[in-house]
Amino acid sequence: MYTDQVMDHFTNPRNVGVIEDADGVGEVGNVKCGDIMRIYLKIEDDVITDIKFKTFGCGSAIASSSIATVMIKGKTVDEALALTNKDFVGALGGLPSVKLHCSVLAEEAFKVAVYDYCQKSGKSYAGLEGFDPANADDDHHDHGDEDEE
Amino acid sequence: MKRVYLDYSATTPTKKEVLDAMLPYFSEVFGNPSSIHGFGREAKKVVNESRATIAGFMNADEKELYFTAGGTESDNWAVKGAAKALKNKGNHIITSKIEHHGILHTCESLEKEGFEVTYLDVDGDGLISLEALEAAIKPETVLISIMFVNNEIGTLQPIKEIGAIAKAHGVLFHTDAVQAFGNFKIDVKDMNIDLMSISSHKIYGPKGIGALYIRKGVRLVNFVDGGAQERKKRAGTENVPSIVGFAKAAEIAYRDFDAHVEKLVALRERLRKGVMETIDYCKYNGHPDQRHPGNAHFAFEFIEGEALLLSLDLVGIAGSSGSACTSGSLDPSHVLMAIGLKHEIAHGSLRLSVGDFTTEEDIDYTIKELKTIVERLRMMSPLYDKVTGGK
Numbered sequence: 001m002y003t004d005q006v007m008d009h010f011t012n013p014r015n016v017g018v019i020e021d022a023d024g025v026g027e028v029g030n031v032k033c034g035d036i037m038r039i040y041l042k043i044e045d046d047v048i049t050d051i052k053f054k055t056f057g058c059g060s061a062i063a064s065s066s067i068a069t070v071m072i073k074g075k076t077v078d079e080a081l082a083l084t085n086k087d088f089v090g091a092l093g094g095l096p097s098v099k100l101h102c103s104v105l106a107e108e109a110f111k112v113a114v115y116d117y118c119q120k121s122g123k124s125y126a127g128l129e130g131f132d133p134a135n136a137d138d139d140h141h142d143h144g145d146e147d148e149e
Numbered sequence: 150m151k152r153v154y155l156d157y158s159a160t161t162p163t164k165k166e167v168l169d170a171m172l173p174y175f176s177e178v179f180g181n182p183s184s185i186h187g188f189g190r191e192a193k194k195v196v197n198e199s200r201a202t203i204a205g206f207m208n209a210d211e212k213e214l215y216f217t218a219g220g221t222e223s224d225n226w227a228v229k230g231a232a233k234a235l236k237n238k239g240n241h242i243i244t245s246k247i248e249h250h251g252i253l254h255t256c257e258s259l260e261k262e263g264f265e266v267t268y269l270d271v272d273g274d275g276l277i278s279l280e281a282l283e284a285a286i287k288p289e290t291v292l293i294s295i296m297f298v299n300n301e302i303g304t305l306q307p308i309k310e311i312g313a314i315a316k317a318h319g320v321l322f323h324t325d326a327v328q329a330f331g332n333f334k335i336d337v338k339d340m341n342i343d344l345m346s347i348s349s350h351k352i353y354g355p356k357g358i359g360a361l362y363i364r365k366g367v368r369l370v371n372f373v374d375g376g377a378q379e380r381k382k383r384a385g386t387e388n389v390p391s392i393v394g395f396a397k398a399a400e401i402a403y404r405d406f407d408a409h410v411e412k413l414v415a416l417r418e419r420l421r422k423g424v425m426e427t428i429d430y431c432k433y434n435g436h437p438d439q440r441h442p443g444n445a446h447f448a449f450e451f452i453e454g455e456a457l458l459l460s461l462d463l464v465g466i467a468g469s470s471g472s473a474c475t476s477g478s479l480d481p482s483h484v485l486m487a488i489g490l491k492h493e494i495a496h497g498s499l500r501l502s503v504g505d506f507t508t509e510e511d512i513d514y515t516i517k518e519l520k521t522i523v524e525r526l527r528m529m530s531p532l533y534d535k536v537t538g539g540k
């Protein structure tokens with residue numbers, strides 16, 4: 001059901017961990033839905049010099065977090081904000097439709113982390129205009145079919 | 150790679166003895182049991198012998214057992230057939246919150262047609278309350294359907310007591326015994342069971358074949374209309390090889406019953422102890438001893454079940470989970486919600502079910518791998534950080 005890229009990022013996730021003195025931290029999702037993503041950022045001169053994540057969730061949630069951190073790391077904040085969940089899904093070679101919300105969570109966790117950085121640093125980025133972290137926890141789930149034994 | 154199958158509650162492999170018994174009924178004895186010629190008659194004979202064999206293992210008369218395409222069809226037939234046959238008497242059905250979807254979705258479909266359904270709560274171990282059952286019965290109640298053994302957490306219900314209550318109130322009693330048949334001794338007379346669903350593929354028989362026990366005198370509206378098969382109650386040319394296989398599987402199950410139960414309980418207990426002793430923040434679900442001999446059900450905090458299943462699969466271990474991500478819906482399984490598990494714990498659920506081909510080595514390998522996997526996933530989990538302080 002998962003592509004080789006998803007399985008690779010699930011079994012060998014990149015950038016797992018915590019940044020103790022992070023410049024921005026973003027957490028989205030909730031335990032009720034079964035996925036929570038937290039992203040830590042280190043930002044110097046508008047460049048994302050380091051990024052780490054911790055995720056509670058299914059295989060695609062872990063893989064989405066991992067690919068997002070790989071694609072974001074080293075980019076300027078503006079470049080990274082231009083990435084969307086579709087870019088993460090593309091890089092993973094696709095996700096099952098019921099799992100697409102995992103990639104949205106990764107995009108939003110990053111945006112919430114940048115938002116946190118803006119709050120602390122007083123900076124602002126065009127790509128974050130109108131972004132409200134309060135809406136980032138919305139339910140992106142798709143109801144699929146049940147299968148049962 | 151080592152492969153360990155611990156999903157016997159999902160399905161079982163067809164035993165060699167069963168397959169061997171089935172083989173002649175594809176190309177040699179292939180007649181249509183409804184035909185009056187010799188080819189038909191020999192097929193009809195074996196269908197009825199198989200029926201008698203299976204009926205015998207539940208203390209039923211052979212005329213009380215009807216073959217179906219599996220447990221799901223039996224559930225649909227029993228509940229819809231009884232509700233519709235008795236709709237002039239009443240429109241109320243009592244069931245539980247932890248039934249298989251074969252029952253739950255059938256009840257929901259009847260609700261749309263104007264039937265009223267009471268879904269009984271269960272306690273933390275998964276048991277219904279007999280007092281609550283009795284209190285739910287009203288003059289309009291026509292059917293009680295309570296499963297014998299739960300497929301997820303393995304809990305065994307007090308079937309005989311439920312049967313006695315149903316009888317005392319003159320209400321029909323159906324039980325979904327798909328997980329119970331072959332794993333428990335069943336006596337439909339002693340337990341006052343009026344209707345009972347069973348399925349072959351859970352007891353080392355072929356898939357797509359099951360049966361419904363219908364006590365003599367109980368009338369159901371037919372579920373599959375057509376020809377006159379199964380004494381005009383269930384149409385469709387009989388699946389002769391599978392019927393033979395089902396009977397063989399039942400025969401083996403009850404021939405080797407004591408050894409089977411003893412073996413499964415020993416393996417399951419080895420697994421339960423091993424997991425509970427080596428992994429922290431883990432809950433064992435279902436009733437401590439009134440349960441399916443092969444069922445073990447765990448919930449690991451801070452991690453998600455699908456990630457757990459995928460990781461187990463990568464090391465060759467097959468299990469199952471009631472997490473939302475594996476059911477494709479937003480909520481963890483209805484069974485885990487009904488026993489009062491919090492969402493975050495239910496998401497980390499894992500059912501491992503042992504069977505006749507499981508070995509001690511399989512169990513030890515699983516305990517070892519599971520510990521590594523749970524630790525790895527917890528290291529990635531922000532929820533675990535909150536417990537360990539990020540260390």
Ligand SMILES: Cc1ncc(COP(=O)(O)O)c(C=O)c1O
Nearest residue numbers: 149219220221249251300327348
């Ligand atoms: C309790 C229970 N009822 C019904 C069924 C459905 O049986 P079948 O797969 O034969 O349709 C199953 C398993 O699949 C089950 O575990």
